[in-house]
Amino acid sequence: MSRHGYPEATLENVRYLADPENETLRAEITVQTGPRMRFGRLQLSGLEDVRENYIRELVNWPEGATYDSREVERVRQELAGTGLFSSVIVERPQEDPEETDAQDGSEEPESTADGGEEAPVSAEVIEAPPRSIGVGVNYATDEGPGADAFWEHRNLFGENEKLHLEASVSRSRQQMQGNFRKPNFLQREQTLLFENEFRREKSDAYDELTFDQFLGLERPFGEHWTARFGPRLALTQVEENEEERRFFLAGVTGRAVFDNRDDPLNPTEGLRFSYSMTPLISLYGDRTQYIINDASASSYLSVMDEDRLVLAGRVRIGSIIGSSRGDVPANERFYAGGGGSVRGYPYQGIGPLDDDDDPVGGRALFEMSLEARFKVTDSIGVVPFIDAGQVYDTSWPTVDNLQWAAGLGLRYYTSIGPLRLDVAVPLNRRPEVDDPFQFYISIGQSF
Numbered sequence: 001m002s003r004h005g006y007p008e009a010t011l012e013n014v015r016y017l018a019d020p021e022n023e024t025l026r027a028e029i030t031v032q033t034g035p036r037m038r039f040g041r042l043q044l045s046g047l048e049d050v051r052e053n054y055i056r057e058l059v060n061w062p063e064g065a066t067y068d069s070r071e072v073e074r075v076r077q078e079l080a081g082t083g084l085f086s087s088v089i090v091e092r093p094q095e096d097p098e099e100t101d102a103q104d105g106s107e108e109p110e111s112t113a114d115g116g117e118e119a120p121v122s123a124e125v126i127e128a129p130p131r132s133i134g135v136g137v138n139y140a141t142d143e144g145p146g147a148d149a150f151w152e153h154r155n156l157f158g159e160n161e162k163l164h165l166e167a168s169v170s171r172s173r174q175q176m177q178g179n180f181r182k183p184n185f186l187q188r189e190q191t192l193l194f195e196n197e198f199r200r201e202k203s204d205a206y207d208e209l210t211f212d213q214f215l216g217l218e219r220p221f222g223e224h225w226t227a228r229f230g231p232r233l234a235l236t237q238v239e240e241n242e243e244e245r246r247f248f249l250a251g252v253t254g255r256a257v258f259d260n261r262d263d264p265l266n267p268t269e270g271l272r273f274s275y276s277m278t279p280l281i282s283l284y285g286d287r288t289q290y291i292i293n294d295a296s297a298s299s300y301l302s303v304m305d306e307d308r309l310v311l312a313g314r315v316r317i318g319s320i321i322g323s324s325r326g327d328v329p330a331n332e333r334f335y336a337g338g339g340g341s342v343r344g345y346p347y348q349g350i351g352p353l354d355d356d357d358d359p360v361g362g363r364a365l366f367e368m369s370l371e372a373r374f375k376v377t378d379s380i381g382v383v384p385f386i387d388a389g390q391v392y393d394t395s396w397p398t399v400d401n402l403q404w405a406a407g408l409g410l411r412y413y414t415s416i417g418p419l420r421l422d423v424a425v426p427l428n429r430r431p432e433v434d435d436p437f438q439f440y441i442s443i444g445q446s447f
Helices: 051-059 069-081 097-103
Strands: 010-020 024-032 039-045 085-091 117-127 131-140 146-153 162-170 173-182 193-203 207-221 225-240 244-257 270-285 289-302 309-321 364-375 381-394 403-414 417-426 438-445
Touching: 039 051, 051 069, 069 085, 069 193, 069 270, 225 270, 381 417
Parallel strands: 039 117
Antiparallel strands: 010 024, 085 117, 131 146, 131 438, 146 162, 162 173, 173 193, 193 207, 207 225, 225 244, 244 270, 270 289, 289 309, 309 364, 364 381, 381 403, 403 417, 417 438
């Protein structure tokens, strides 16, 4: 009844009549519906730094519509989903019996134009701290120790604008990112994105110095789809084989993501799929133009009670078309190998090699991983896994001549995600190129 305009409906009487001869049971239910009601104005309380106008636009309160308890729950979820509040209570205010008695015979309840009474609804919130900071450490045999830190403000100008600053440092790579998100930009559920990245990297494949920018819009489509689109600019200096090249790359990036996982930090059910396309042209320095295609999918299936055993799989396919390998900047090519790719092999070590056995990257990529995540206790888990991958000089992967690796991982589960230790061994090891094993320590599942 509360979904159809009667929030004060009560059950008065229930009577059951049994007919043994016909083996039937009839129920007679008497319900006191109370008055039919419509939504009044949403009453907001507890706002301090968050702007009231933004909240009203966000929840899109259906004032004047027939009362529906599902709308009350929707508003609660909308407010909780912003991350701005530590407490959200959305409900119909309870009447004070003394005030009700005092009003009897003196005032009629407020009514709408069609005679239905107005049902006030209140939203009481407590704002959460808008800022957070965090640090992390990691270690990989091929890359050595690393550390990262971030600072985030989730309500920069009072309308849930998010500024995220992050820095990460390792022996071969230094990176800084500054990302800004403004939700409900120009229309509801549309987000303005401004992402900046500065990175410096020295590896066996290349040395780079890059400043990368993206400005675009992001919005959901349906329950699980999200898409983004916008221009990308990158100023990069790359040194490969003692030859220094400069590019000013301009283009657009489009990406679509499907994600119905139950938990992004430690998924046990669901699927995540993403596809991106980025056509680029160099406007200054070395001339080139090409299109990068990158698709990946990961799936998770819990096969034992209480998620004691979760089977996880991942596949990634990449392709660069429009230019030869030599015309594509070295830092834009595909590489495989390392902790976030094919474990057991050196960072970027899979694929074509030069005369010094240094990787040169390629125009096509194939990777896959399979894991069996078994919880020994609530906080300890073991993960046998197998990875495979290859980088190709052709523009499309042929999925042959794969480099395989197998290993065993240890997980310690915490409230912020699992701590991960993986040890992997290359199964078709290349002499003089690959080490007997690699190990990796970090936070979070491998995918």
